[in-house]
Amino acid sequence: MKRKIRNYLINQRLQLRLSLKFLILAVMFCIIIGILVYHTIWPTVSGFVPLALIGQLKQEIFFRIFCFSIPLLVVIIACCIIFTHKIAGPVYNMERKLDLLIEGKEPELIKLRDGDELQELANKINGLVVIFKKIREANDKKLEMPWTKQNE
Numbered sequence: 001m002k003r004k005i006r007n008y009l010i011n012q013r014l015q016l017r018l019s020l021k022f023l024i025l026a027v028m029f030c031i032i033i034g035i036l037v038y039h040t041i042w043p044t045v046s047g048f049v050p051l052a053l054i055g056q057l058k059q060e061i062f063f064r065i066f067c068f069s070i071p072l073l074v075v076i077i078a079c080c081i082i083f084t085h086k087i088a089g090p091v092y093n094m095e096r097k098l099d100l101l102i103e104g105k106e107p108e109l110i111k112l113r114d115g116d117e118l119q120e121l122a123n124k125i126n127g128l129v130v131i132f133k134k135i136r137e138a139n140d141k142k143l144e145m146p147w148t149k150q151n152e
């Protein structure tokens with residue numbers, strides 16, 4: 001199956017909320033690092049730059065930072081969506097299987113892709129599905145027995 005952006009946004013609310021949190025964290029980190037670098041370097045740099053060029057230099061620095069920040073933010077958002085897909089996909093798969101189990105149907109075992117998170121949880125849910133199947137089979141056999149005796 002060919003991947004499209006909608007394939008990566010399985011649970012939009014969850015994935016976009018987590019991506020926004022990571023994005024805010026990354027932006028805050030970059031701002032703090034930028035301020036630290038500015039306050040560390042600027043006293044030295046300002047001593048060598050003529051006063052007439054300081055305004056132009058500041059403008060050039062902020063312009064370059066802004067131009068670099070936009071692609072960086074796009075990369076961070078894309079990475080966040082890809083990383084959260086590795087969580088949201090398995091959660092969606094597990095929810096579907098549990099819904100089938102609750103409805104009384106027999107779901108197939110959960111199969112996650114390589115690299116997906118929550119492998120251990122999927123294995124435990126698979127164990128639960130197997131136990132439910134055995135219990136249903138045992139109950140079906142118990143229910144069939146009285147009917148077969150009555151019909152004979």
